[in-house]
Amino acid sequence: MPVNFLPVKPFLRATVRIGEKGEAELHTPGGVLEVEAPEGMGQRDFLRLLRLLDGSRTIDDLERETGLDGEAVREVVEPAVVWGLVDDGAVPAASSGPAVLSRLEDVLNRLLEDLVFAGPFWREVLERPEALHRNVFFGFGLENWFFLFRENEFDSAVLALAESAELRAMLNDFYQEEHRHDDIVLRAFQPLGVTRDDLLRARPLPTTTALIKTLSWWARTDPLFFVATIGVLEGRLDSDSDGPDGRIAYDSFLAACDRIGLDPAFVEPMRAHARVNAGHDHGSVSRELFARVPGVDAETERRWHDKAHLFVEAYAAFFNGILEHYSDPRRPLLRTGDL
Amino acid sequence: MSDFAGFRRPSLRPGVRSGPTQDGGIEFTYLDGRRFVEFEFDAGRAERFQDFVAVLAEGGLSAAELGAAFPGSPQEYGEMLAALDEQGMIAEAEEAAEGGMSGVSAYAYLRRHADRVRAEVRSPLVEALVDGSVTRGQLIGYAVEYWHITHLCPRALAPALARDDLGLPVWEKLMHFYMTERNHDRIMEKSLAAVGVPREALLRAQPLPATMAIMASLGVYAYNFPLALISTLFPMEEPEPEFLELFRLRCAELGLPEGFVRPIVSHSDVNEDEAHEAVSLDLLADFPYLSTETVRECAKAVADVIEQRARLDAEVVSWYGAGGELRDFGHHGYPTQAGKALTCAPLTSLA
Numbered sequence: 001m002p003v004n005f006l007p008v009k010p011f012l013r014a015t016v017r018i019g020e021k022g023e024a025e026l027h028t029p030g031g032v033l034e035v036e037a038p039e040g041m042g043q044r045d046f047l048r049l050l051r052l053l054d055g056s057r058t059i060d061d062l063e064r065e066t067g068l069d070g071e072a073v074r075e076v077v078e079p080a081v082v083w084g085l086v087d088d089g090a091v092p093a094a095s096s097g098p099a100v101l102s103r104l105e106d107v108l109n110r111l112l113e114d115l116v117f118a119g120p121f122w123r124e125v126l127e128r129p130e131a132l133h134r135n136v137f138f139g140f141g142l143e144n145w146f147f148l149f150r151e152n153e154f155d156s157a158v159l160a161l162a163e164s165a166e167l168r169a170m171l172n173d174f175y176q177e178e179h180r181h182d183d184i185v186l187r188a189f190q191p192l193g194v195t196r197d198d199l200l201r202a203r204p205l206p207t208t209t210a211l212i213k214t215l216s217w218w219a220r221t222d223p224l225f226f227v228a229t230i231g232v233l234e235g236r237l238d239s240d241s242d243g244p245d246g247r248i249a250y251d252s253f254l255a256a257c258d259r260i261g262l263d264p265a266f267v268e269p270m271r272a273h274a275r276v277n278a279g280h281d282h283g284s285v286s287r288e289l290f291a292r293v294p295g296v297d298a299e300t301e302r303r304w305h306d307k308a309h310l311f312v313e314a315y316a317a318f319f320n321g322i323l324e325h326y327s328d329p330r331r332p333l334l335r336t337g338d339l
Numbered sequence: 340m341s342d343f344a345g346f347r348r349p350s351l352r353p354g355v356r357s358g359p360t361q362d363g364g365i366e367f368t369y370l371d372g373r374r375f376v377e378f379e380f381d382a383g384r385a386e387r388f389q390d391f392v393a394v395l396a397e398g399g400l401s402a403a404e405l406g407a408a409f410p411g412s413p414q415e416y417g418e419m420l421a422a423l424d425e426q427g428m429i430a431e432a433e434e435a436a437e438g439g440m441s442g443v444s445a446y447a448y449l450r451r452h453a454d455r456v457r458a459e460v461r462s463p464l465v466e467a468l469v470d471g472s473v474t475r476g477q478l479i480g481y482a483v484e485y486w487h488i489t490h491l492c493p494r495a496l497a498p499a500l501a502r503d504d505l506g507l508p509v510w511e512k513l514m515h516f517y518m519t520e521r522n523h524d525r526i527m528e529k530s531l532a533a534v535g536v537p538r539e540a541l542l543r544a545q546p547l548p549a550t551m552a553i554m555a556s557l558g559v560y561a562y563n564f565p566l567a568l569i570s571t572l573f574p575m576e577e578p579e580p581e582f583l584e585l586f587r588l589r590c591a592e593l594g595l596p597e598g599f600v601r602p603i604v605s606h607s608d609v610n611e612d613e614a615h616e617a618v619s620l621d622l623l624a625d626f627p628y629l630s631t632e633t634v635r636e637c638a639k640a641v642a643d644v645i646e647q648r649a650r651l652d653a654e655v656v657s658w659y660g661a662g663g664e665l666r667d668f669g670h671h672g673y674p675t676q677a678g679k680a681l682t683c684a685p686l687t688s689l690a
Contacts, residue, residue: 005624007443013451030454081443082620084450088443094436094628096345102430107354109427115371161634162564221503284345291345294630295436300505 001310007088010062010077011055014085016047024050026085033083038075041068049076055089067249073175097293101286101303107305111312121319122252129227130257132323137262138333140253140271141188143318146204148273150181150212157219158226166292171227177280181273188269202271202334207321211314218307224293225304228310231286347433349405349420355428357392365392366508367428374426378419379419383411398432399474442626444632446619448639449570456642460688465512468585473656475593478586479534480659482603484651486531488554490524493517495558497553499565505526509625510567516572516618533598536665545666547658547681549651553644560640566626566633567640573619574645578611649688657681 006030015028019034022048026033037046051067062073080086116122124132155175161168186196205214215233219226251274258268277283325331351357355369364379365388380388387410394400394408409416423429440448464481467473497516500510528538547555557575560568583604590600629637646650658666663677 005443005446005620006659007441013447028451030451030458040573048357081447082617083456085444085448087447088441090441092436092439092441092444094439096347096431096436098345099434102352105427106430109374110370113370160563161635162560162567163630165632218503221501224504288346293634295439295628297627298506299437299627303504303506 005081006059006074006077007081007086008090009055009058009088010053010081011087011089012050012053012085013079014086016050017034018047026050028085033085036070040289041076046076049073053080054084055076056089058090067156092295094297095301097290097296098287098308100293100296100304101228101290104189105231106306108232108312110312110316111309115312115316116319119316119320121323124323125256126252129260132260133327133329134262135323135326135329135331135333136259136323137253137257138189140267141185142199142202142333143183143192143204143208143322144270145182145189145199146208147212147318148178148185149199150204150216151178151181154216154219154226157216158223161223164292167227167289170289174230174282174285177282181276184269184273184276185269186220188266191263191265194334196293198334198336201336201339203336205325205335207314207317210319214310214314218311221301222307224296224300225307227289228286228304230289232282232311232315234282234285263316345428346396346402346431348401348431349395349429350679351392351396351423351434352428352430356397357396357397358423359389365389367423367426369428373430376422376426378422397676398430415687418668422473426662436628438631439628440631440634442629443620444571445629445637446623446628448634449623449638452638453574453641455643456491456560456645458467460649462649462652463656463687465582465585467656468582468589471589473589473593473594474660476664477659478524478590478593478595479531479536479599480655480663481586482527482530482534482599483536483541483544484550484655485548485549485603485606486524486527486541487544489520489527490541491554491558492520492523493669495554496561496568497594498558499561499568501564505565506625506690509622511627513565513569517684523606523609526609527601531604533596534536540665540667543667545668545671547651547654547666549654549686551645556640556647558646564636564640566623568636569619569622571619571636571644572622573617573638574641576610576618578607583607636643646689652686653688654681657684657687 012026014028014033017025017027017143019025022043024037024043026035037043045066045068049062049068052062052065059070059073059077060069063070077086117126124136152175155171155178157174158171159168161171186199189195189199203209207329215226215229218229254267254271254274257270279315326333351367352369355367357365357367360377360379362368363382363385364377366375366377368375378388391408395405400408400552405411409419411419414616420429464473467477494515499505499513500517501528502510505513518573528541531541532538553575557568557571557689560571587600587604657680658677661674661677661680662676663681664671
């Protein structure tokens with residue numbers, strides 16, 4: 001088996017002593033191990049090497065200080081690592097959770113600008129809401145309902161997160177706070193004549209399913225990356241935008257609804273949901289969770305930056321899919337089968 | 340709006356530009372100017388605000404120090420940082436991870452921890468092998484449970500292959516390990532066929548509770564905590580030459596055929612040849628950082644699997660020693676006496 005397990009700075013977790021017959025002994029809390037120098041290595045060199053394994057020297061340092069070649073040093077260190085007698089004295093290479101999330105936010109921010117806000121859905125909603133068919137607004141509500149209805153599929157997958165008791169508890173709190181949010185939005189569809197039963201028969205757009213399933217997969221296979229996406233999913237776009245009556249609209253979509261005078265019976269339940277999320281400060285969930293992530297290695301961070309692109313692509317397609325489908329008033333609001 | 344209490348060292352995000360406005364304020368721009376925010380100051384305070392922005396950009400102060408360095412009221416401080424953060428312009432500058440250790444150090448700790456736990460458990464099966472009280476039924480029962488482990492092994496490992504947070508080298512090694520563990524139940528079937536237990540009967544049989552607990556643990560770790568799965572491979576796969584020698588001796592004494600013993604020994608040799616006990620170290624060494632809590636949870640998993648294995652040894656002795664046979668409950672009635680023996684002495688293995 002190729003050896004990949006040499007510590008950067010080997011630290012022998014045993015006291016080196018010399019036995020009655022001059023043999024080298026390793027004293028550990030579990031007992032005494034008698035050890036022999038490898039073939040070709042003198043006892044003095046062997047003992048000196050063992051005593052230098054104090055967690056402050058690299059393998060190169062050890063070679064230099066003992067005059068032994070690297071192979072000889074490894075011949076001593078490797079078996080001791082396999083026995084569990086050697087720790088690494090070097091500080092492990094990792095960044096703090098919040099620093100890693102901050103850098104990921106930078107990648108996400110740029111992608112959100114490039115793909116989401118510059119995409120057709122948000123451009124139209126923000127710049128020319130009057131020109132849009134009303135079904136686009138209703139469709140946004142419906143596809144959001146599908147997302148909320150299935151949110152348990154991804155949120156539940158991180159409820160048993162094993163590595164951190166505190167994160168696990170916070171994720172369970174978040175799950176509870178999100179539970180039945182689909183019911184808040186449901187009331188918005190009354191003026192459309194759409195009931196809960198109708199919704200249960202209907203299926204979301206493929207772009208909505210794509211986002212839901214991708215998140216559900218990440219929640220199961222890369223839970224911390226999923227946790228990092230919550231801040232975007234729960235974040236409000238332009239949260240300070242004012243409605244026509246001077247009240248806080250809660251997000252850009254609601255501001256646009258207000259601007260075109262959409263039926264309050266549709267708009268207000270949507271606003272109620274935005275208000276609940278704002279009350280729980282759900283836009284900060286990723287940050288609050290990552291504040292409890294002690295460290296992340298560089299390779300994991302690199303992988304998350306790559307995946308962030310896929311995530312924002314799916315997120316942008318979720319919005320743009322709504323515009324594409326619901327712009328055509330000949331298409332039904334709900335897509336249902338016969339059963 | 341973000342929770343600034345969560346920031347250790349708030350700083351201006353690298354890439355955010357700031358500059359004076361015509362009326363003595365400061366303008367911040369980010370993402371090629373697509374995000375921007377502007378602040379105006381009273382003429383007398385402008386310079387101090389410019390100094391503050393330089394400090395914020397540097398990211399050298401803790402959250403508390405930064406708040407204290409702000410040349411205005413706490414409310415103004417909160418509003419200014421919130422406005423910047425709204426545009427994504429605030430970042431965490433504290434780079435250092437908390438505590439934790441490398442995978443190599445974690446392995447060393449787990450190994451030492453395992454030694455401590457081993458000193459606390461006893462194996463009624465090994466004791467029966469040593470004092471010669473072991474029965475033919477218990478030896479065959481041991482092989483049946485061993486079959487269950489090899490039979491369930493691919494299912495227990497497979498969920499880890501779906502994970503995408505372990506890095507490619509670890510995934511490739513887990514895939515290789517999975518491949519090498521496949522069909523090991525066939526080796527054990529040869530052994531059991533030699534004493535009249537066919538595969539069909541084994542497929543109908545339930546494992547002992549401890550066998551189930553071990554394989555369920557590994558399987559759940561594979562789904563939900565792959566690092567614990569990786570950590571428990573060494574106590575599961577370590578060669579036990581002394582046990583095997585005794586096993587061989589007692590089988591011979593009790594007239595069990597060579598066809599029963601040989602596959603068991605050869606399976607153990609396969610594991611040894613493939614250095615299965617080194618798999619934990621080889622995999623853990625690919626993790627540059629593991630948090631202290633993660634390693635602590637892995638250590639619990641290692642200790643538990645050692646205790647479960649001792650419990651399994653106790654169950655083999657109690658079930659198969661109290662008249663319990665192959666646990667095919669659909670075809671045979673349930674031997675209540677054996678069931679009682681099994682469930683009344685579940686912790687006899689803890690010293």
